[in-house]
Amino acid sequence: MSIRQTLLHVPTFPDPVAAPLLEGAVRIAALLGSALTVQVPQLDSDPSTFRPMMGGFVADYMQVMAEIAADSEKNAAQACEKLTRLCTERKVALDLRRSLTRLDVPVRDLVDLARLHDLTIMPAPGPGTLGYGLIHAAIFRSGRPVLFLPAGRLLARPGRVVVGWDFSREAARALKDALPLLTLADEIHFVTVTDEKDISTTAADADLEKFMRAHGLSFTLHRTERRSATVAACLFGRAEEIGADLLVMGAYGHSRLSEFILGGATLGVLNEPPLPLLLSH
Numbered sequence: 001m002s003i004r005q006t007l008l009h010v011p012t013f014p015d016p017v018a019a020p021l022l023e024g025a026v027r028i029a030a031l032l033g034s035a036l037t038v039q040v041p042q043l044d045s046d047p048s049t050f051r052p053m054m055g056g057f058v059a060d061y062m063q064v065m066a067e068i069a070a071d072s073e074k075n076a077a078q079a080c081e082k083l084t085r086l087c088t089e090r091k092v093a094l095d096l097r098r099s100l101t102r103l104d105v106p107v108r109d110l111v112d113l114a115r116l117h118d119l120t121i122m123p124a125p126g127p128g129t130l131g132y133g134l135i136h137a138a139i140f141r142s143g144r145p146v147l148f149l150p151a152g153r154l155l156a157r158p159g160r161v162v163v164g165w166d167f168s169r170e171a172a173r174a175l176k177d178a179l180p181l182l183t184l185a186d187e188i189h190f191v192t193v194t195d196e197k198d199i200s201t202t203a204a205d206a207d208l209e210k211f212m213r214a215h216g217l218s219f220t221l222h223r224t225e226r227r228s229a230t231v232a233a234c235l236f237g238r239a240e241e242i243g244a245d246l247l248v249m250g251a252y253g254h255s256r257l258s259e260f261i262l263g264g265a266t267l268g269v270l271n272e273p274p275l276p277l278l279l280s281h
Helices: 019-032 061-090 107-114 133-140 169-182 205-214 231-242 264-270
Strands: 005-009 035-043 094-101 119-123 146-149 160-164 187-193 220-224 246-250 253-256 259-262 277-280
Touching: 005 019, 005 107, 019 035, 019 061, 019 119, 019 146, 019 169, 035 061, 035 107, 061 094, 094 107, 107 133, 119 133, 133 146, 160 169, 160 231, 169 246, 169 277, 187 231, 220 231, 231 246
Parallel strands: 005 035, 005 119, 035 094, 119 146, 160 187, 160 246, 187 220, 246 277
Antiparallel strands: 146 277, 253 259
8 A cells, every 4th residue: 555645734823734644644745755735724704604503693792703704814825925935845746625614624525535645634733623523434434544733743754653552453544554664763662561452362472573574564562551641641652762753543533323433542542643644543
């Protein structure tokens, strides 16, 4: 598998996107030899598109929304200008998709485009995240891996990579999807949390080694006990000890009728991750 088409989602409200997200996405595309499609949803300034608040509009609501829309337009223009310059410098083919949207960015716009790309890049959730609807959709409905980049962490290259490994289908999918990035790494570390759930397997460590060797890769296997810590804390702690640039893991969810709800470990790592995070379902 190779990554030839990468999709970057750039939010423009309520705050401008962090510069490291833009630079990190362009660098990753350049390292992979991938073209970059950028989705830039800009809040529509037409008052008829503003969603009424419960009980109607408050006195200053229209003015507040107009100001947010103006900021969104400015943020979109700045992001497009910076991305054009970065892609020109690094010789990355760029396809800018700037469009008008409502306050609740339509999920389908992201999902439909993500399905026709090999990798989706999004800002990691933080205090200013409006909701997890787009995040859920990207993870569970696109059929593609999602790379989350924290606001203050530039992913220049995946020098050291930690792979969360529990022998599950989700972990196997994440490992396969991450191979193009793993081939760029200097060190690969598999981390298994041994006392979190039943992780029995009929496969041996030698089988994992055989798979990785077939792709020209070597790795170090770590086993750690969760004890009273969360799985997320264990993975982040080991990643910090290793000095990892990227964490790769399977995304887990629980189906409730037609929706997927993030599993505990997945939700834990998505809560302001301290390093770039690749999730795959």
